[in-house]
Amino acid sequence: MAASQSYPNRSGTAKGINITASIVMTFFAIWRLIVRFRINPRMGWSDYWIILALITALTGHTWLLVSAFSGEGRVDADPYVTFEVRNRVFFLQHIGGALNMYAMFFAKLSICAYLLALNFSRAYRYIIISSIVLICICNFTLPMLSHWAACTPVSARWDRSFKPDEKKCWPFIVHTYITYIQSTTNVLTDILYAAAPIIYLRQVQLSTYTQWGVRLVFLAALFGTGVSIAKPIHFAQLQKTFYGIPNFLYISVTTTSLSTAENSICIIVACLPPLRRTIDNLLKRTLPQSILEALGATETPSRSFTLPTFYTNQSQTADSKFGSERESTAAILGNEEFVEDASGKIVKTTRVTVTREFKDSVEFGRDGQSPTVDRICP
Structure with missing residues (x-):
């Protein structure tokens, strides 16, 4: 027992x-x-x-x-x-x-x-x-x-x-x-x-x-x-x-x-x-469009792993110091563009959409997105 x-x-x-x-x-x-x-x-x-x-x-x-x-x-x-x-x-x-x-x-x-x-x-x-x-x-x-x-x-x-x-x-x-x-x-x-x-x-x-x-x-x-x-x-x-x-x-x-x-x-x-x-x-690829619009996520998802970054001369100098070990801020901020000011701080930029209209069509940029121009917010 x-x-x-x-x-x-x-x-x-x-x-x-x-x-x-x-x-x-x-x-x-x-x-x-x-x-x-x-x-x-x-x-x-x-x-x-x-x-x-x-x-x-x-x-x-x-x-x-x-x-x-x-x-x-x-x-x-x-x-x-x-x-x-x-x-x-x-x-x-x-x-x-x-x-x-x-x-x-x-x-x-x-x-x-x-x-x-x-x-x-x-x-x-x-x-x-x-x-x-x-x-x-x-x-x-x-x-x-x-x-x-x-x-x-x-x-x-x-x-x-x-x-x-x-x-x-x-x-x-x-x-x-x-x-x-x-x-x-x-x-x-x-x-x-x-x-x-x-x-x-x-x-x-x-x-x-x-x-x-x-x-x-x-x-x-x-x-x-x-x-x-x-x-x-x-x-x-x-x-x-x-x-x-x-x-x-x-x-x-x-x-x-x-x-x-x-x-x-x-x-x-x-x-x-x-x-x-x-x-x-x-x-953005899996959720319904209605949910994405409610969340404010209406931007087209990226089709590339390339992360856009925008640096001033100062940040380029810093990049040369750290080499390729420098990590992209865009990985955390997503598709929001940014630059660094003279003191090294991240500042927001606006996206201005530019389209050229023709009689029957509109010319789009790569990946089906409109060409864009970036400028720093005042």
């Missing part, structure tokens, strides 16, 4: 969240890279960071998936859970969790690189550069120290076989503070990356449809904010269970799932701004 007894097991939940998050994250990352490659085969720094983030995240997810197959999610009463099983799960969770944090860091750098390339204004660039310094300290340096310098020997971080006099580790409260600092940084940067572009673009003359498209793309960063808030709360509870309270493997599913979801959402969000125009074109 005892042998046939079933025990609670949450490993299925851990596996499902892990696999689903990995598939969705990979889909958006590959889609973004294909679009960026077709625009410019050399791509840009934000693309290279997202590649590194994707590789790191998938590696971390793999370690955590193996952890779910190795005993994570089981209760202590389960005969399968032995001391060796616990140690193996602790090791897999430590490596997988560390890689997830590093993937978050790389994804944040990708977002920063993309926002810097937009070159909205000098003050805006200083804010983004300051956030880079912040995430380098709080999202990389401190976690690295916590993962690899907190215990001597290092394996004492996951191996429970060490006796107290055989290891030397930082107090538990240090790990808790580092987790809180990292999560707070994630929340602050999410809000910054969502709000700053929206606030700045309010000063630029864009159509209502484009404004809402840009807002939705950047506000998507807030999806990960809730996870960043929930993770340290549960982590503090989990760390207490690490030292004696039963069913650690069962409870830890929540933390590993939050970690997986957090970095997956961050990578997806980092891929959305470069995809905004592509998604916009898909919507």
Whole structure:
């Protein structure tokens, strides 16, 4: 009877969240890279960071998936859970969790690189550069120290076989503070990356449809904010269970799932701004005309991946400095034309349609669109 007894097991939940998050994250990352490659085969720094983030995240997810197959999610009463099983799960969770944090860091750098390339204004660039310094300290340096310098020997971080006099580790409260600092940084940067572009673009003359498209793309960063808030709360509870309270493997599913979801959402969000125009074109091809007119999206979708950009001499000089790594602002602003003024700020231009009428026809430009002339708004 005892042998046939079933025990609670949450490993299925851990596996499902892990696999689903990995598939969705990979889909958006590959889609973004294909679009960026077709625009410019050399791509840009934000693309290279997202590649590194994707590789790191998938590696971390793999370690955590193996952890779910190795005993994570089981209760202590389960005969399968032995001391060796616990140690193996602790090791897999430590490596997988560390890689997830590093993937978050790389994804944040990708977002920063993309926002810097937009070159909205000098003050805006200083804010983004300051956030880079912040995430380098709080999202990389401190976690690295916590993962690899907190215990001597290092394996004492996951191996429970060490006796107290055989290891030397930082107090538990240090790990808790580092987790809180990292999560707070994630929340602050999410809000910054969502709000700053929206606030700045309010000063630029864009159509209502484009404004809402840009807002939705950047506000998507807030999806990960809730996870960043929930993770340290549960982590503090989990760390207490690490030292004696039963069913650690069962409870830890929540933390590993939050970690997986957090970095997956961050990578997806980092891929959305470069995809905004592509998604916009898909919507214009699939939604009924009545809905598009209600949304103010009556412009003909682009048939080319070439993104029109208009620069002053100053911006051309800047382009020569950054080379082809400079990313096109049109990828986020869509078909709205723009130029940079003398101070490097984006200003709106108007589109003046010019048609030449004949007796029976009107001459149109390439792709069936009227020839256009651009001029800067006063």
